[in-house]
Amino acid sequence: MKQQLQLPLYSIGVGDRFAQQARAQLEACAKARELGVTVVPVWNKSNREHLIVGSEPAQTRAAADAAVRAFGWELPYFVDADHINLATVERFLAPCDFFTIDVADAIRKDVPEGADPSAKYLPAVREAAAIYRRIAAAKGAGAFITEVSMDETDAPQTPEDLLYILGALAEEGVPVQTIAPKFTGRFNKGVDYVGDAAQFEKEFRADLDVIAEAISRFGLPPDLKLSVHSGSDKFSIYPAIARSLKSAGAGVHLKTAGTTWLEELIGLAEAGGAGLDLAKEVYAEAYAHASELCAPYASVIDIDAALLPEPAAVHQWTSGQFVLALRHDPAEPLYNPNLRQLLHVGYKVAAKMGDRYLSMVRGCEDSVARNVTMNLFERHIRPVFLAQ
DSSP: OOOOOOOEEEEOOOOOOOSOOOHHHHHHHHHHHHHTTOEEEEEEEEEEHHHHTTHHHHHHHHHHHHHHHHHHEEEEEEEEEEEEOOOOOOOGGTOOOOEEEOGGGSSSSOOOTTTHHHHHHHHHHHHHHHHHHHHHHHTTTTTTEEEOOSSSSSOOOOOHHHHHHHHHHHHTTTOOEEEOOOOOOBBOOOOBBOOOOOHHHHHHHHHHHHHHHHHHHHOOOOEEEEEEETOOGGGGGGHHHHHHHHHHHHEEEEEEEHHHHHHHHHHHHHHOHHHHHHHHHHHHHHHHHHHHHHHGGGGGGOOOOGSOOOOOHHHTTOHHHHHHHHSOOOOOTOHHHHHHHHHHHHHHHHHHHHHHHHHHHHHHHHHHHHHHHHIIIIIHHHHSSSSS
16 A cells, blocks of 8 residues: 555645635635644535536646646645545546545434444445545545545534544544544534534534544544534634644644635625626525525525515625625624525526626636635634634
């Protein structure tokens, strides 16, 4: 077996719906490096997102590689086949070197509380092993990062569950390097954590202890770490994550996929003129097709339709009003989390616009890139990785 590809201590999943912001995202990681902390980018995009946008995984790889060359980035970086399974993995095999193996649907829901965890989780572990072996057969063992995801399910995994899962993965020969459990509380897309932050911190610290134990007991890779999915904009628990990492000397993988698309919209609105008009048009279309757009994300959004502004009202907004309503600043009176969540899942509207949307993004590059970099660095990297 060739030497296992290593995942550095800190990594951040930087999803990019339209493969336009790789350079701006990389600049945020470079800012962290200038301050002495290495946070490596992992460009992630799921099969569902590719289908909606009409893109191919090879385009994500091309955008990442181009940004790395242009920026002169000499540290590791990765391209993630996000939330893949046996039915969808094939198209990701060539361009990706990071695979998020999603087996949440294989967790048995009919197992009573308190039962042996093998009854609930062994089917999911075996499915993860089958997917891992398919990837290894194509790419070679050790040539990619392996993440196992079990977060998109109803009930959180306890630390005891996590220890069992990691032991079972080791028994199946899966060299898991990052694992995404379901944590307590709600991780809605693009908005803050909903739940008891103190309880989350207690469980997160316990899970870090489990990771250390699993490395020692089961011989799993030494770079094994927790992955926080739907991790973008979870401002109220970032201090807990930072404190826990410092206390344990541990790493983390933070996925921030959808926040970049929202910063593109903010950049368009901030630019004013045609950019603002297009952002308003995206909202109007998303509002008109809200049920269709929200359905695939029902378990990870919480929108009060009564609090969504009418498109006619939004049409009258100034650039500043649109930006303040969409930008995630809980202290801002105009901030509207319902509008933000609707637009988060509304990227299908922009995808249907095709070149008209992409041309506008490129035309407003200065405004868009500034917002993407600032958001990723100031609101995500700094509080999680630099506040220790």
